[in-house]
Amino acid sequence: MAKELKNFTKRSDNYSQWYNELVAKADLAEQSAVRGCMVIKPYGYAIWEKMQRQLDDMFKATGHQNAYFPLLIPKSFLSREADHVEGFAKECAVVTHYRLKNDPEGNGVVVDPAARLEEELIIRPTSETIIWNTYKNWIHSYRDLPILVNQWANVFRWEMRTRMFLRTAEFLWQEGHTAHETREEAIEETLTMHKVYEEFQRDVLAIPTIPGEKTEAERFPGAEQTYTVEAMVQDRKAIQAGTSHFLGQNFSKSQNICFAGRDNTQQFAWTSSWGVSTRMIGALIMMHSDDDGLVCPPRVAPQQIVIIPVTPKEESRQAVLDHCEELARTLRAKTFHGQPLRVLVDKRDLGGGAKKWEWVKKGVPVRLEIGPRDLEKGSVCLQRRDRPANEKSFVPETELIDTAADILQSIQDALLQRAISFRDSHIRPASTLRELEENFSGEGDADWLQVPWDGSPEEEEALAKRLRISIRCIPLGELGQGEPAPCILTGRMTTRRVLWARSY
Numbered sequence: 001m002a003k004e005l006k007n008f009t010k011r012s013d014n015y016s017q018w019y020n021e022l023v024a025k026a027d028l029a030e031q032s033a034v035r036g037c038m039v040i041k042p043y044g045y046a047i048w049e050k051m052q053r054q055l056d057d058m059f060k061a062t063g064h065q066n067a068y069f070p071l072l073i074p075k076s077f078l079s080r081e082a083d084h085v086e087g088f089a090k091e092c093a094v095v096t097h098y099r100l101k102n103d104p105e106g107n108g109v110v111v112d113p114a115a116r117l118e119e120e121l122i123i124r125p126t127s128e129t130i131i132w133n134t135y136k137n138w139i140h141s142y143r144d145l146p147i148l149v150n151q152w153a154n155v156f157r158w159e160m161r162t163r164m165f166l167r168t169a170e171f172l173w174q175e176g177h178t179a180h181e182t183r184e185e186a187i188e189e190t191l192t193m194h195k196v197y198e199e200f201q202r203d204v205l206a207i208p209t210i211p212g213e214k215t216e217a218e219r220f221p222g223a224e225q226t227y228t229v230e231a232m233v234q235d236r237k238a239i240q241a242g243t244s245h246f247l248g249q250n251f252s253k254s255q256n257i258c259f260a261g262r263d264n265t266q267q268f269a270w271t272s273s274w275g276v277s278t279r280m281i282g283a284l285i286m287m288h289s290d291d292d293g294l295v296c297p298p299r300v301a302p303q304q305i306v307i308i309p310v311t312p313k314e315e316s317r318q319a320v321l322d323h324c325e326e327l328a329r330t331l332r333a334k335t336f337h338g339q340p341l342r343v344l345v346d347k348r349d350l351g352g353g354a355k356k357w358e359w360v361k362k363g364v365p366v367r368l369e370i371g372p373r374d375l376e377k378g379s380v381c382l383q384r385r386d387r388p389a390n391e392k393s394f395v396p397e398t399e400l401i402d403t404a405a406d407i408l409q410s411i412q413d414a415l416l417q418r419a420i421s422f423r424d425s426h427i428r429p430a431s432t433l434r435e436l437e438e439n440f441s442g443e444g445d446a447d448w449l450q451v452p453w454d455g456s457p458e459e460e461e462a463l464a465k466r467l468r469i470s471i472r473c474i475p476l477g478e479l480g481q482g483e484p485a486p487c488i489l490t491g492r493m494t495t496r497r498v499l500w501a502r503s504y
Contacts, residue, residue, distance in 0.1 A: 001106075001111060005370070008021050008022060008025065008291055008292065008293060008361075010291050011234060011235075011291060015234070015235045017070070017442065018291070019163075019285065019286065019345075020163075020164070022046075022285060022289055022293055022294060023164050023165070023285070023359075025292040025293065025361050025412065026044075026142075026293055026361050027041050027042075027043040027044070027283070027362065028040070028041060028043060028044030028165075028242075028285075028294070029041055029044045029164045029165065031164075032366055034169075034170075036158075036159050036160075036162045036168060036169035036170075037168060037169050038165070038168050038170075039165070040172075040278070040370065040392070043302060043362060044119045044281065046302035047281055047284070047296065047300050047301075047302060048172065048278060048281060050299070050300040050301070050302070051204070051205070051280060051281075051300055052152065052174075052253060054200070054204050054299070055174070055196075055200055055204075055276070056150075056152075056174075058196050058199075059150050059174075059176070059196070059483050061149050061223050062148075062192060062193075062196065062500050064148040064149065064150050064176060064178075064269045065147070065148065065149055065150070065366050066150050066152065067149045067150075067151055068133065068151055068152075068153065069127050069130055069131050069151055069153075069464045070124075070130060071123060071124055071153075071154075072095060072121040072122070072123060073121065073122045073123075073124050073127070073129060073130045074119050074121060074130075075119060075120045075121065075122055075341045076119060076379070076483060077129040077130055077133055077255075078092075078129055080120060080129065080254040080255065082118075082422075086221060088125040088126065088157070088221065089157065090158075091125055091157035091158045092125055092157075092158065093122070093123040093156050093158055093341075094120050094121070094122060094123075094258055094312060095117065095120065095121040095123065096116060096117060096120050097111045097112065097113075097115045097116050097117065098115050098117055098364055099111075099112040099114075099115035099359045100112060102393070113180075123155075123156040124153075124155050124156065125155055125156065125157045125342050126273075126275075127151065127175055127177070127275060128177065128222070128247075128251055129154070129251070129254075130153075130258055131149075131177045131253065132177070132251045132254075132255040132271070133255050135147060135177075135179055135255075135257055135269070136255055136256060136257045136258075138215055138360065139179060139257055139259050139269060140259055140260065141259055141260045142181045142259055142261050142262055142267075142369060145179060145180055145181045145259065145269065146178060146179060146180045146185060146189070146260065147178060147179040148176075148178050148187070148189075149176070149178065150174055150175070150176040150177075151174065151175050151176075151177070152172075152173075152174045153170065153172075153174070153175065154170055154171065154172050154173075155170070155173060155175075156169060156170045157169060157277055157349055158398045159433075161234065161304065162280070162504070164280030164281035164282070165279060165281045165285070165312070166239070166283075166504050167279075167504065168278075171277050171278050171279070172277060173275050173276060173277035173278065174275055174276060175273060175274070175275040176193060176272075176274045176275065177271070177272075177273045178271065178272045178273075179252070179257065179269040179270070179271050179325045180269065180270045180271070181259075181261075181267075181269075181270070182270060183257075183270050185270065186246055186247075186248075186270035186271060186272050187225075187246050189272045190225065190227060190244050190245065190246040190272045190274070191227065191244070193244045193272070193274040194211060194227040194228075194229070194242075194244040194274070195211075197209075197229050197241070197242035197274075197276060198211045198229050199451075201229055201231065201241055201242065201280075202207075202378055202416065203299075204297070204299045204300060205280065205283070205284055205286075205287065205297055205300060205457065206299075206412055206413075206415040206416040206419060207231050207241065207283060207284065207416075207419060208231075208288050208295040208419050208420045208423055209229035209230055209231050209241055209242075209424075210229070210230045210231075210232075210242065210427075210472070210473060210474050210475050210479065210499065211227070211228070211473075211475070211476050212227070212228060212230065212472070212473025212474050212475040212479075212480060212499070213225060213226065213227050213228070213473060213474045213475065213476070214226040214227070214243075214471075214473060214474075215457070215460060215471050215498065216457045217457040217460045217461050217471070218385065218470065218471060218473075219245075219247045219466075220243060220273075222247060222248050222250050222251065223245040223246060223247050223248075223250075223273075223418070224247065224248040224250070224374060224414065225245070225246040226243055226244070226245045226246075227245070227246075228240055228241075228242070228243050228244075228472070228473050229241045229242045229243075230472045230473055230499070230501075231283050231287060232422070232423045232426060232427075232448060232501075233283065233286035233287050233446050234286055234287070234422070235286070236445045236446060236447060236448070236502070237500070237501065237502045237503055237504055238448070238470075238472045238499075238501040238502065238503040238504070239279065239282065239283045239286070239504050240275040240279075240472075240503070241276065241279070241280060241283050242274075242275070242280075243274065243275065243276075244273075244274035245272060245273050245274065246272055247270075247271040247272055247273060248270065248271070248273075249268040249271070251271050252268040252269040252270070252271055255379070257271075263405070275306065281302070281413070282504075284296070284297070284300070287419055288363075288415050288418075288419065289363065292357075292360050292389045293360055293361030293362065293363060294361060294362055294363030294417065295363045295385050295386065296362070296363035296364065296365065296385070297365075297411070297412050297415050298336065298365045298408040298409070298412050299336075299337060299412060299458075301363065301364060301365050302342065303342050303343070303344045303359075303364050304336065304341055304342045304343065304364070304365050304366065304408055305331060305341060305342070305343045305344070305358050305364070305365070305366045305368060305404065306344050306345075306346055306359045306364045306366070306368070307324045307327060307328055307342075307343065307344070307345045307346065307366075307368045307369075307370060308355050308356065308359075308367060308368065308369045308370070309321050309324045309345065309346070309347065309370060310344050310352055310369050310370060310372075310373075310374075311372075312371070312372075313370070313372070316372040319372070319375065320370060320371060320372060320375065321345075321347060323370065324345045324347075324370055325345055325374055327368075327380075327397065327401075328343045328344070328345050328369070330401055331401065331404055334401070334404055334405055335405065336404075336405045336408050341404060341405070341408075344454070346359070352369070357389075360385070360389050361450030363385055364385060365384065365385050365386070365408055366382065366383070366384060366385070366404075366407060366408065366411070367382075367383040367385075367412045368380045368381065368382055368383075368400070369381040369383070374394075374397075377394075378396055378397050378398070378399060379394045379395060379396055380394070380395060380397050381393075381394055381402055381440075382394070382395050382400065382407075382487075384407070384411055385411065386411045386414045386415055386418075392436075408440070409418075425449065426447045426448060426451065427449075427450060427479075427499070428447055428448075428449065429449070429450045429482075429497075430449040430450070430451045430488070431451070431485060431486075431488065432488055433456045433488045433489060435449065435488075436449055436451060436467070436488060436500060437467065440467045440468070440469050440500075440502065441467075444467065446502055448472070448499050448500065448501040449499070449500045449501070450475075450479060450497050450498070450499055451488050451492065451497065451498060451500060452473070452482065452485040452486060452487050452488060452494050452495075452496065452497060453487055453488065453489070453496055453497070453498040454487035454489075454490055454493075454494040455487060455489045455491045456497065459489055459490070463489060468502070469500050469501060469502050469503075470500070470501070470502075470503055471498045471499065471500055472498075472500070472501050472503065473498070473499055474496060474497070474498050474499075475497065475498075475499060479497065479499075480496065480497050481495055481496070481497060481500075482495060482497050485497065
């Protein structure tokens, strides 16, 4: 059984198959009866809960509140925003009837043709239109602004090619939608939430992202500016890990969200939206995990420490179990980032090898094995998930208790530094179209290329389609700027730099 638990396809042999096997064997999710949708299993959902709660705290610390809006959107609402609906039109699921009836021919139930809706409803692919339609009832004066509201919800986009967590038809997410008195306030909100995402990914998920702005061709439908945090995973592909959009007045004008300004004139609200999803779990898997299974950063690990009692003899079994439970209680009294340590004693009637490899594949940061000899010596066998699965050290139990939180932080830091080193070693400059073509011509892993760019949206889309790549972002800071140089496509001089990469 232990061999079966640790037997993954190697990343180097088939990265896609490795990922799918890991999701299944780490008990994170499974395919559902509905095509393109997944069942998030308790262990996978526990990771999502840890993400959700810590991110929610960050939202509330910046003045936001949570609310909930309907799943179904009248089709007429989408019709008011042409650019927005064009971006999602091919992914919309449409509700046309509201009742079933028994089939007169005895073939179960059928849609009742007499129960057709007067207006068709769209299962939300995103909630801008129905939220802005609601906001117009809340906003009458500049005194009603700003509105800083977030929603935790599910959305549905009819995806044809799916991969669990990374791209599914239904997924969980949060979507913030804010309204402001001035353009400057809305832009500041957009950038603030972009920074929150960058910090959350780095500090909580140990994922170092490249923050930047999307090009016009890659913007969110209906946005004036879209900011993104882009993560490089182990096959060097990019994952868009979160986005924040300055929407200008596009939605407020289409939904007629007006307010009396300070000068008593009627003005349209300035708006933003921002969101991250369960895609972050996919990014976490691909960022940190190895050929033995999941590697979970301590801040989002469902269990941070698992204690495995080693009881080869029945006469010492109860003493070992009692000692493990006492150690667990002592450790739970310690804190890590303001929360009690999450500690589990695995008392199941299974062999030690099976237990070990189950927790290895589930990515628990610290495993402790304790047997009769350890009790006599006052020590524990400690194994860290950021190190080889068979590497172990023996430490005094008193030392472990005093340093448990430090060990977890050391693992958190090590995962981040390892990811930073990998990312930075696979981003390099290129100055010609030929370099771009050669880098992305094969089927193997390809670096991200930082290149001078001054092409039009149409030229960008044509090049992206030909090479099956995309501009991930115009990086903020030094990575997005350089000395004047010819654009690799047009030859026009530019100081702007963009990152081209393959992506999920």
